[in-house]
Amino acid sequence: MNSSTILEPPGRQELAEARSRVGRYAHRTPVLTSSHFDRLTGAELYFKCENFQKVGAFKFRGACNAVFSLSSDELERGVVAHSSGNHAQALALAARLRGTRATIVMPENASAIKVAAVRDYGADVVFCQPTQEAREGETARIVQETGASLIHPFNDSRIIAGQSTAAQELLEEVAELDLILAPVGGGGLLSGCALAAHYNSPRTRVVGTEPAAADDAARSLEAGRILPAVPPATIADGLLTSLGELTFAIIRDHVERIVTVDESAIIAAMRSVWERMKIIIEPSSAVPVAALSSGDLDVRGRRVGIILSGGNVDLDRLPWQA
Amino acid sequence: MNSSTILEPPGRQELAEARSRVGRYAHRTPVLTSSHFDRLTGAELYFKCENFQKVGAFKFRGACNAVFSLSSDELERGVVAHSSGNHAQALALAARLRGTRATIVMPENASAIKVAAVRDYGADVVFCQPTQEAREGETARIVQETGASLIHPFNDSRIIAGQSTAAQELLEEVAELDLILAPVGGGGLLSGCALAAHYNSPRTRVVGTEPAAADDAARSLEAGRILPAVPPATIADGLLTSLGELTFAIIRDHVERIVTVDESAIIAAMRSVWERMKIIIEPSSAVPVAALSSGDLDVRGRRVGIILSGGNVDLDRLPWQA
Numbered sequence: 001m002n003s004s005t006i007l008e009p010p011g012r013q014e015l016a017e018a019r020s021r022v023g024r025y026a027h028r029t030p031v032l033t034s035s036h037f038d039r040l041t042g043a044e045l046y047f048k049c050e051n052f053q054k055v056g057a058f059k060f061r062g063a064c065n066a067v068f069s070l071s072s073d074e075l076e077r078g079v080v081a082h083s084s085g086n087h088a089q090a091l092a093l094a095a096r097l098r099g100t101r102a103t104i105v106m107p108e109n110a111s112a113i114k115v116a117a118v119r120d121y122g123a124d125v126v127f128c129q130p131t132q133e134a135r136e137g138e139t140a141r142i143v144q145e146t147g148a149s150l151i152h153p154f155n156d157s158r159i160i161a162g163q164s165t166a167a168q169e170l171l172e173e174v175a176e177l178d179l180i181l182a183p184v185g186g187g188g189l190l191s192g193c194a195l196a197a198h199y200n201s202p203r204t205r206v207v208g209t210e211p212a213a214a215d216d217a218a219r220s221l222e223a224g225r226i227l228p229a230v231p232p233a234t235i236a237d238g239l240l241t242s243l244g245e246l247t248f249a250i251i252r253d254h255v256e257r258i259v260t261v262d263e264s265a266i267i268a269a270m271r272s273v274w275e276r277m278k279i280i281i282e283p284s285s286a287v288p289v290a291a292l293s294s295g296d297l298d299v300r301g302r303r304v305g306i307i308l309s310g311g312n313v314d315l316d317r318l319p320w321q322a
Numbered sequence: 323m324n325s326s327t328i329l330e331p332p333g334r335q336e337l338a339e340a341r342s343r344v345g346r347y348a349h350r351t352p353v354l355t356s357s358h359f360d361r362l363t364g365a366e367l368y369f370k371c372e373n374f375q376k377v378g379a380f381k382f383r384g385a386c387n388a389v390f391s392l393s394s395d396e397l398e399r400g401v402v403a404h405s406s407g408n409h410a411q412a413l414a415l416a417a418r419l420r421g422t423r424a425t426i427v428m429p430e431n432a433s434a435i436k437v438a439a440v441r442d443y444g445a446d447v448v449f450c451q452p453t454q455e456a457r458e459g460e461t462a463r464i465v466q467e468t469g470a471s472l473i474h475p476f477n478d479s480r481i482i483a484g485q486s487t488a489a490q491e492l493l494e495e496v497a498e499l500d501l502i503l504a505p506v507g508g509g510g511l512l513s514g515c516a517l518a519a520h521y522n523s524p525r526t527r528v529v530g531t532e533p534a535a536a537d538d539a540a541r542s543l544e545a546g547r548i549l550p551a552v553p554p555a556t557i558a559d560g561l562l563t564s565l566g567e568l569t570f571a572i573i574r575d576h577v578e579r580i581v582t583v584d585e586s587a588i589i590a591a592m593r594s595v596w597e598r599m600k601i602i603i604e605p606s607s608a609v610p611v612a613a614l615s616s617g618d619l620d621v622r623g624r625r626v627g628i629i630l631s632g633g634n635v636d637l638d639r640l641p642w643q644a
Contacts, residue, residue, distance in 0.1 A: 030352065051600045052599075052600055056600060271637060274602055274637060275637065277374075278373045278374055278378060278601060278602040278603075278633035279600060279601055279602065280596055280600040280601065280602060281600075311600035315593060315596060315597060315640070315642065316642070316643065318637070318640075320637070320638070321638065321643075
């Protein structure tokens with residue numbers, strides 16, 4: 001796969017290759033059930049726990065697929081990305097496992113903890129001004145100077161195929177799912193879920209879930225073009241990004257719709273999962289859980305898969321304590 | 323089994339019966355591993371997740387075994403216990419599942435949340451003064467008036483056999499464990515673990531772990547008699563109780579020793595499990611994890627089972643935020 005094909009949707013073959021490639025390095029995360037949430041919703045719920053994934057989020061799947069599909073020439077020149085979130089750590093770890101060098105462009109004001117985590121995985125960190133323009137400029141400069149492969153966090157066919165492996169595993173483990181719910185930020189996870197269902201379980205519908213306070217994906221689908229999420233203000237800080245061209249096209253073609261939920265519902269759902277299931281999920285993961293009770297989605301009697309996207313939370317500042 | 327035998331240690335037969343009885347109603351909780359904690363300790367660690375058990379703690383196992391081993395005559399008269407902790411909810415749920423009535427004696431100053439939880443499981447709550455004397459007096463009165471069976475939270479052979487099923491499952495799932503670590507409060511869980519290893523895996527040593535601030539079990543074993551934990555002051559509020567005669571005798575005969583850990587190590591271990599394993603454990607569960615790094619226990623190269631006893635935490639007040 002060369003750079004011209006990374007902006008085309010991955011096909012059946014690419015998904016199968018990703019499943020095999022990612023399966024060797026990522027955790028096959030458990031699928032949990034909860035009699036509490038089943039009672040509450042009248043549905044049969046299956047929670048795919050990407051909060052237990054390496055680096056604490058599904059992002060490792062995409063990064064792993066992208067890095068392990070590079071040629072040996074490409075591997076010699078390393079990989080680069082700009083990210084201050086889970087993609088940065090995911091790419092750093094995938095590069096270390098593959099024995100290549102990762103350079104992560106981070107804003108000067110990134111938290112010390114996140115910078116340290118990326119460095120712990122062996123990546124080089126390059127700082128830039130905290131603007132989108134500066135990040136992209138610095139990243140482009142590194143690509144030009146070093147020939148490193150740019151690994152975009154979501155608008156990349158290899159990343160989407162990698163993220164699809166969470167839903168692929170879920171569909172292998174739980175037969176006859178009626179519905180899969182996933183959060184949508186940049187759309188890598190949601191478009192991966194949509195393609196996994198499209199190719200591996202066509203009867204399974206896929207619905208995206210999004211904070212009402214950052215509802216750019218819902219509005220973009222309605223408008224038929226990508227609308228930016230400005231200024232997004234949600235506690236679900238993994239979902240601030242706007243869709244990319246590739247994820248937009250896949251979601252438009254294969255996702256039934258986007259359900260939005262408000263901030264208080266996200267916080268309540270997050271707390272409820274912590275209390276009842278005794279697992280730590282980040283706010284973005286609580287978005288599909290909140291959607292279950294939004295009144296905007298009829299799940300009674302259905303078999304519903306939910307992707308819990310990650311578990312990276314600042315334990316000093318919990319949202320219900322604000 | 324009648325009331326004279328509930329103060330004798332359960333034997334091989336009682337443990338096997340408990341395994342079968344409890345297995346029908348309790349969750350077979352997962353055993354998790356963590357490359358982070360393996361690296362940190364140089365051991366192979368296997369975490370038995372009783373935080374995922376019904377009512378959020380191993381206590382359901384003992385209550386379930388006790389209630390389901392009652393005769394139909396006894397069932398007609400119901401069960402009673404005094405408890406403001408996990409045993410109260412565990413007994414209430416077990417009684418509901420068995421179709422008998424539970425009466426729980428709770429101190430007037432018990433938190434509203436705990437009272438509501440017990441009532442949610444269908445038990446009757448009777449309040450008393452918040453002294454040990456008042457609790458025991460009120461409980462004895464109910465036993466006398468109603469003929470209900472008193473189900474002690476730990477000093478009861480049926481309870482100990484029930485708690486042993488956590489370690490029995492762990493030993494079935496993970497072969498050749500060198501060591502099992504469990505927290506000790508009243509000693510029901512620890513003595514159950516010790517008997518499970520004694521009968522089912524004699525090569526496996528069992529070590530208790532206890533807060534230094536409530537080290538009555540360690541001191542009792544040293545003194546050769548039960549010493550009260552007065553005044554215990556630990557964040558591990560599941561471990562405040564002193565040993566009973568039965569649990570003392572079993573622990574004396576079958577537990578290698580007790581390792582104590584200080585409060586700051588308990589809090590650090592709890593936070594570390596939350597951050598790295600993305601699961602919610604209560605402070606008592608963090609006690610054996612803290613013991614791993616105490617310097618008082620050499621686990622390098624060993625296969626070590628750890629019982630994570632429960633996950634009931636007040637999410638509004640986390641210990642590292644105090």
